[in-house]
Amino acid sequence: MKQGRFKGVFEQRKGRRNNILTRNLTPGKTVYDELLVREGKNEYREWNPKKSKLGAAILKGIKEIGIEENSVVLYLGAAYGTTASHVSDIVGKKGFVFALDFAPRVMRDMVFVCEERKNMAPMFFDANKPEEYKDKMVKEVDVVYMDIAQRNQTEIFLKNVDMFLRKGGYGLLALKARSVDVTAQPRKIFESVRRELEKHLKIIDFKILEPFEKDHCMFVCKKGG
Numbered sequence: 001m002k003q004g005r006f007k008g009v010f011e012q013r014k015g016r017r018n019n020i021l022t023r024n025l026t027p028g029k030t031v032y033d034e035l036l037v038r039e040g041k042n043e044y045r046e047w048n049p050k051k052s053k054l055g056a057a058i059l060k061g062i063k064e065i066g067i068e069e070n071s072v073v074l075y076l077g078a079a080y081g082t083t084a085s086h087v088s089d090i091v092g093k094k095g096f097v098f099a100l101d102f103a104p105r106v107m108r109d110m111v112f113v114c115e116e117r118k119n120m121a122p123m124f125f126d127a128n129k130p131e132e133y134k135d136k137m138v139k140e141v142d143v144v145y146m147d148i149a150q151r152n153q154t155e156i157f158l159k160n161v162d163m164f165l166r167k168g169g170y171g172l173l174a175l176k177a178r179s180v181d182v183t184a185q186p187r188k189i190f191e192s193v194r195r196e197l198e199k200h201l202k203i204i205d206f207k208i209l210e211p212f213e214k215d216h217c218m219f220v221c222k223k224g225g
């Protein structure tokens with residue numbers, strides 16, 4: 001297994017493609033039927049870029065992800081824990097992932113993922129109301145990651161960044177253009193969101209996620225200070 005561009009993210013050649021993988025924190029167990037790959041004493045989980053926007057952004061060559069060993073991450077829109085579980089692998093036993101979602105159906109499954117993964121906690125809240133969970137987590141996090149398809153995605157993201165992200169920390173926003181406005185051209189939406197983000201944060205990189213995800217992009221930002 002080859003160490004990839006980011007610590008904790010590995011690469012393996014498969015035919016003509018480069019696959020990415022994370023080292024499994026819970027050997028023998030899968031989260032979304034991903035393939036497990038054994039090498040020596042270690043076990044790795046294949047990271048499917050069609051099921052994870054962060055995986056897609058890494059394969060598209062994003063410059064930084066800000067998530068590393070020991071990071072504390074607030075993950076908004078964790079759903080069944082697909083991407084959040086890879087983040088949990090990367091941050092490792094001394095890091096932590098607050099995995100938030102407001103849908104009861106997905107939460108039921110995610111609770112089981114969190115039971116297996118001691119560095120993940122389920123948070124059953126609306127990301128639009130951070131004041132309701134501010135006493136349920138640490139004061140500051142190293143990374144705010146958001147993947148929720150809402151019309152006011154940028155506003156929700158900035159609220160959480162403002163409230164929880166430490167200075168120098170990273171904010172990652174997976175943006176779905178069609179949720180902001182179904183009629184507008186995705187590129188126009190990406191541009192207007194970029195202008196809004198730039199008022200508050202330094203934009204480190206931006207990638208359109210096609211061919212893995214249609215009409216989505218990923219922003220990687222840094223909080224000044």
Ligand SMILES: C[S@@+](CC[C@H](N)C(=O)[O-])C[C@H]1O[C@@H](n2cnc3c(N)ncnc32)[C@H](O)[C@@H]1O
Nearest residue numbers: 077078079082083101102103126127128147148
């Ligand atoms: C595209 S899915 C997330 C997929 C996940 N990030 C992954 O890669 O595994 C979007 C999730 O956002 C959640 N969501 C949407 N609006 C939300 C809100 N205001 N607060 C919390 N969760 C929300 C939905 O319930 C859904 O599970």
